[in-house]
Amino acid sequence: MRRGLMGWNAQELPIAALEARLSRLRAEMDAAGLDAFVVYTNNVRPSAVHWITGFTPYWSDAVLLVPTTGAPVFATALSKRVSEWIRTIDPVSEIVNTPKPGALIGARLAADSTVRRVGVLEYDMLPAGLADDLAAAAPAIEWIDGTALFAALRRVPDAAERGLLARADAIAVAALREADAAKATDAGTLAGAIEKRARLDAAEEAYVALAPDLDRDRRLNRTSQPTPHAARFAVRASVAYKGCWVRRIRTLAADGGAAKAAGWFAGLLGAIEPGKPLAEQIAARVKDLPGAGLTGWMAESCTGSYPLSLLASSRMPGPDTLADGQFAVLTIELALDGRPWIGAAPLVVGAPAL
Amino acid sequence: MIADERRKRLAEAMAEEGLDALLLYGNAWQCDYLRYATDFGSLEGQALAIVRNDGQIALYLDSPLEADRAALDCPGIEIHLTRDLVGEVERALERLRNQRIGAAPQRLLPRRLAVRAADLKLGDETAFLDRLLMRKLASEIDAIRRASRLADEGYRVFMQAARPGRADYELVAETEAFFRAHGADDNFQIIGVGGVEVRGMAPPSGKRLKRGDMVTTELTPCVEGYYAQICRTLVVGEATPEQKAAHALWRESMEAGIATVRDGVTAADIARAENDVFRKHGLGQYTTSEYTRVRGHGMGLFADSKPHLLEDVTTRIEAGMALVVHPNTYHPVVGYMVLGDGVAVTKDGCELLTRTPRELFSVPG
Numbered sequence: 152m153r154r155g156l157m158g159w160n161a162q163e164l165p166i167a168a169l170e171a172r173l174s175r176l177r178a179e180m181d182a183a184g185l186d187a188f189v190v191y192t193n194n195v196r197p198s199a200v201h202w203i204t205g206f207t208p209y210w211s212d213a214v215l216l217v218p219t220t221g222a223p224v225f226a227t228a229l230s231k232r233v234s235e236w237i238r239t240i241d242p243v244s245e246i247v248n249t250p251k252p253g254a255l256i257g258a259r260l261a262a263d264s265t266v267r268r269v270g271v272l273e274y275d276m277l278p279a280g281l282a283d284d285l286a287a288a289a290p291a292i293e294w295i296d297g298t299a300l301f302a303a304l305r306r307v308p309d310a311a312e313r314g315l316l317a318r319a320d321a322i323a324v325a326a327l328r329e330a331d332a333a334k335a336t337d338a339g340t341l342a343g344a345i346e347k348r349a350r351l352d353a354a355e356e357a358y359v360a361l362a363p364d365l366d367r368d369r370r371l372n373r374t375s376q377p378t379p380h381a382a383r384f385a386v387r388a389s390v391a392y393k394g395c396w397v398r399r400i401r402t403l404a405a406d407g408g409a410a411k412a413a414g415w416f417a418g419l420l421g422a423i424e425p426g427k428p429l430a431e432q433i434a435a436r437v438k439d440l441p442g443a444g445l446t447g448w449m450a451e452s453c454t455g456s457y458p459l460s461l462l463a464s465s466r467m468p469g470p471d472t473l474a475d476g477q478f479a480v481l482t483i484e485l486a487l488d489g490r491p492w493i494g495a496a497p498l499v500v501g502a503p504a505l
Numbered sequence: 506m507i508a509d510e511r512r513k514r515l516a517e518a519m520a521e522e523g524l525d526a527l528l529l530y531g532n533a534w535q536c537d538y539l540r541y542a543t544d545f546g547s548l549e550g551q552a553l554a555i556v557r558n559d560g561q562i563a564l565y566l567d568s569p570l571e572a573d574r575a576a577l578d579c580p581g582i583e584i585h586l587t588r589d590l591v592g593e594v595e596r597a598l599e600r601l602r603n604q605r606i607g608a609a610p611q612r613l614l615p616r617r618l619a620v621r622a623a624d625l626k627l628g629d630e631t632a633f634l635d636r637l638l639m640r641k642l643a644s645e646i647d648a649i650r651r652a653s654r655l656a657d658e659g660y661r662v663f664m665q666a667a668r669p670g671r672a673d674y675e676l677v678a679e680t681e682a683f684f685r686a687h688g689a690d691d692n693f694q695i696i697g698v699g700g701v702e703v704r705g706m707a708p709p710s711g712k713r714l715k716r717g718d719m720v721t722t723e724l725t726p727c728v729e730g731y732y733a734q735i736c737r738t739l740v741v742g743e744a745t746p747e748q749k750a751a752h753a754l755w756r757e758s759m760e761a762g763i764a765t766v767r768d769g770v771t772a773a774d775i776a777r778a779e780n781d782v783f784r785k786h787g788l789g790q791y792t793t794s795e796y797t798r799v800r801g802h803g804m805g806l807f808a809d810s811k812p813h814l815l816e817d818v819t820t821r822i823e824a825g826m827a828l829v830v831h832p833n834t835y836h837p838v839v840g841y842m843v844l845g846d847g848v849a850v851t852k853d854g855c856e857l858l859t860r861t862p863r864e865l866f867s868v869p870g
């Protein structure tokens with residue numbers, strides 16, 4: 152649930168940027184023969200609507216209708232008295248409050264006799280209740296899955312998105328520095344200190360997870376218990392700033408190996424090349440780090456409604472190339488002189504930094 | 506463990522209902538149905554679970570991070586990590602063909618699964634799960650009791666953080682840090698800062714506190730998956746006579762609502778008792794959806810659990826339920842004001858769960 156700073160700032164996300172995104176979406180809709188595009192959102196699936204309008208729901212759900220011309224229509228189950236707040240975050244949509252967003256958007260579509268084929272982001276995953284309402288209100292519409300169309304648009308972030316991602320990353324970096332201070336000897340207090348730093352720095356959301364004893368178990372989990380952490384532990388901060396998410400993981404250890412691996416990892420981020428299999432690129436680079444063996448990796452990005460979803464992973468084989476200029480979060484797991492090390496950080500392929 | 510007790514109760518209820526399996530959906534927004542069976546609190550992405558009447562539970566996730574968390578948090582459950590979440594579950598359901606499968610919550614199920622309801626013998630069993638979610642075991646009420654204590658302590662932290670010049674999100678930061686260090690994995694919180702122009706609460710917008718502002722918040726910390734809520738209002742500096750008078754009305758309303766709570770009444774009875782106080786003072790219009798969402802709601806594995814306390818909700822209130830009674834709404838002279846306490850329903854009344862004084866607090870301005 153979103154409970155940090157939420158707001159729209161014209162300097163950070165100019166209306167011109169939102170209009171340019173809308174134009175790109177409409178061009179793709181036109182090419183695909185779509186008469187409208189529908190995007191579902193809730194606070195777990197905020198990213199597509201945020202990309203189009205700037206808005207992230209803190210609660211409840213909503214549907215955005217993108218017609219071929221005119222303002223997008225944002226139909227939300229949030230109450231009418233929250234409209235004023237929504238307007239402060241979504242500067243481009245017509246906002247309509249309704250207990251049945253699907254029925255309202257369906258009725259709008261049905262009322263326009265020129266609308267026949269409608270693209271839907273993540274059509275299979277639409278909540279059943281909302282999908283039923285849409286279909287019942289617009290029985291003649293042909294619904295087309297628009298997931299791939301939208302993902303192609305999202306591959307390379309624009310300048311506004313890169314700015315927001317950079318701010319989110321700066322918040323994550325500063326928050327994880329709390330782990331250096333070694334003020335907290337237990338995992339819960341440390342998680343609280345990291346989250347507090349992120350929120351004081353204006354994070355919209357911050358999820359903190361720890362592997363309190365990395366030698367024993369490399370898996371990270373959220374924690375709120377006074378579990379002592381070992382001398383070698385890992386911390387993950389997943390941070391959102393104004394709708395844009397990054398993830399970072401740091402391994403903390405008394406020996407110098409962790410710092411050496413972190414330096415190697417920073418070099419790897421800047422060296423990822425477009426169009427080449429990630430698995431091969433990472434494996435080749437691991438050879439440059441003495442004593443290191445690759446135990447796992449993962450790449451995530453924002454391609455649809457979810458903030459960060461899986462692109463490729465050593466645990467789930469599949470296509471694993473990134474495009475030039477693509478944003479991703481890369482996670483690497485190593486055995487370093489026989490001991491685990493984990494790092495994660497965001498990158499833009501072909502760019503030295505976010 | 507609460508999770509084991511819940512699973513035993515679920516298995517008994519499934520047997521009684523004649524269900525061979527359940528299909529449950531959850532995400533970080535609403536995870537109560539899924540968590541009831543799996544004990545998994547989804548944080549990112551979404552999750553589906555198939556619960557069989559022989560006790561076998563399979564949890565399907567599409568995020569490696571979430572799969573790791575589930576393996577740590579949910580021993581004894583099969584974890585399936587898959588790129589094609591819906592396809593994988595669809596295939597699993599096909600293997601259960603000709604068995605009676607219930608689904609919940611039906612309205613949130615992925616469309617692709619829901620459209621195969623007839624073919625897969627998938628029935629809407631949301632109401633079946635709702636009964637289990639609302640009427641709680643003693644161990645569930647105990648978790649809500651612990652969450653309520655944290656809500657009380659968290660509000661003290663919130664008050665200490667409130668001072669002129671601080672941004673609303675900084676108050677949230679202090680409160681969240683306290684919760685993470687003291688056993689609350691999650692918290693739902695919204696906030697309002699200002700005066701008569703404030704018509705509700707929302708996430709922080711960066712407003713800085715100034716003398717004379719009313720600061721409203723609801724804190725909803727989560728312990729072992731169970732959310733408990735408290736709502737309070739404070740004033741930066743000295744409260745005005747108008748603010749004090751409004752708060753007295755809110756308190757009268759909340760106490761009328763709490764006095765009504767007992768086994769056998771309806772959700773509507775409680776809402777009506779709250780709203781009658783507003784009507785008595787000529788403020789009945791502020792009890793409508795134009796100004797307020799609900800007059801309270803259930804507490805449990807979801808921050809906004811059923812039943813909602815509204816005059817048109819006829820759900821019978823039963824011993825074992827946990828509720829927050831909050832006549833939160835707009836006041837035409839002072840702005841949006843909140844006051845709410847959590848209660849556990851008993852046979853002849855209720856147990857008060859939150860203990861923070863029912864005051865209009867004042868912090869140095």
